[in-house]
Amino acid sequence: MSETIQDIVILGTGPAGLQAAIHSARKGLKVLVLGKNDKSSLWWAHIENFCCTLEISGEQILKTGQIQAESFGAVFFNEDVLSIVPPDLMSPDGNVFTINTETKVFKTKSIIICTGTTRNKLGVPGEKELFGKGVSYCVECDGNFFRGEEVAVVGGESAAAGGALHLTHLASKTHLVAKKFSIAPELMQRLKDAGIIIHEGVDVKEITGGIGVDGLVLDDGSKLDVTGVFIELGAKGVMSLAAELGTSLDESMKFIETDKQQRTNVPGIFAAGDICGPPLQMAKAVGEGCVAGLAAAKFVNRSK
Incomplete structure (x- = not known):
C-alpha cells in the first residue's frame, strides 16, 4: 500500500491525460498517472491534423508526452484501475479518494479522468439481442440484479478482473472467461483465492x-449456465466510473458532464478528452487536459 497521499491521480495515458500531467506536475504537486499507454486508441494512429506538426505516429506522441510529464516530476504506474472508493469524511484521511489498481493502493486528493469512452463489444450472436436482459457492460451498475445467481465476466484485463472480484460478493458463482489474460500474477492469485472459476484459452461463441x-x-464446445454476462474488454468505462464516483453523465449516458474548468459535479474530480464527448479529436483532448490539469492543481492548493 502506498502511504503517500498523492495530490492528483490521472486515469489514462492518452493525450488528455499526458497534457493534464504536464500542467499539474509543473505546479510542483505530487502527480501520479495510471494506465497503459499502448492501450490508448492514439497508439496505433497516424496524426496529420494536429496544429504545428507534420504527419507523426500516435506512439511517438505518447512516448514523448510521457517523457515531458516525467521531466516535470509526474510518476507513471503501468496498471489500470480496479476500483475507486470515494472519500470517507469520518476517516483520519478526510477528503481523500482511494484507488485500487492490480497490485497497489493509492490515496489522492483529486482525480482527473482521461480514460476515453470505447466500450468494446464481443460481436457474437445474442450479445445485441440480450443487452439489458442479462448482458451488461457495467458490473458496478448491474451487479446487484444478479444476487445469488451464476454469472460470467468476459475479458482478460484489469476491468474484467475487478468486475469478477466485485461479483463474488453478490453472485452464487462467478466465471471469468478470456482467450488470454493480461494482468499481474498477484491479481490472478487473488481471483483464484476468491473462488472465481477461470476459463483461459477460450473465446465466447454465443450468448x-x-x-x-x-x-x-x-x-x-462447453456451455456455462449463467443468467448474467458482463462484458469488460479493457479499462473501466464511463458507466462504471460514474457508478462508483457519482459523476453526472450527459443525456446519452455516454459521456461525463463537466463545466468549462473540466470540473464534474463531484468536488475533486475532473475529466478531459473523449470521455467528455465529441469531437473525438486529439486537439480537443489536449486542450481539455491542459484546463483540467490547471484546475485540479488549483483545487488541491486551495485545500492545503
Whole structure:
C-alpha cells in the first residue's frame, strides 16, 4: 500500500491525460498517472491534423508526452484501475479518494479522468439481442440484479478482473472467461483465492437466451449456465466510473458532464478528452487536459 497521499491521480495515458500531467506536475504537486499507454486508441494512429506538426505516429506522441510529464516530476504506474472508493469524511484521511489498481493502493486528493469512452463489444450472436436482459457492460451498475445467481465476466484485463472480484460478493458463482489474460500474477492469485472459476484459452461463441440470458457458449464446445454476462474488454468505462464516483453523465449516458474548468459535479474530480464527448479529436483532448490539469492543481492548493 502506498502511504503517500498523492495530490492528483490521472486515469489514462492518452493525450488528455499526458497534457493534464504536464500542467499539474509543473505546479510542483505530487502527480501520479495510471494506465497503459499502448492501450490508448492514439497508439496505433497516424496524426496529420494536429496544429504545428507534420504527419507523426500516435506512439511517438505518447512516448514523448510521457517523457515531458516525467521531466516535470509526474510518476507513471503501468496498471489500470480496479476500483475507486470515494472519500470517507469520518476517516483520519478526510477528503481523500482511494484507488485500487492490480497490485497497489493509492490515496489522492483529486482525480482527473482521461480514460476515453470505447466500450468494446464481443460481436457474437445474442450479445445485441440480450443487452439489458442479462448482458451488461457495467458490473458496478448491474451487479446487484444478479444476487445469488451464476454469472460470467468476459475479458482478460484489469476491468474484467475487478468486475469478477466485485461479483463474488453478490453472485452464487462467478466465471471469468478470456482467450488470454493480461494482468499481474498477484491479481490472478487473488481471483483464484476468491473462488472465481477461470476459463483461459477460450473465446465466447454465443450468448443464449430468450426473455433473458440462460447460457454462454464457448468455442471449446462447453456451455456455462449463467443468467448474467458482463462484458469488460479493457479499462473501466464511463458507466462504471460514474457508478462508483457519482459523476453526472450527459443525456446519452455516454459521456461525463463537466463545466468549462473540466470540473464534474463531484468536488475533486475532473475529466478531459473523449470521455467528455465529441469531437473525438486529439486537439480537443489536449486542450481539455491542459484546463483540467490547471484546475485540479488549483483545487488541491486551495485545500492545503
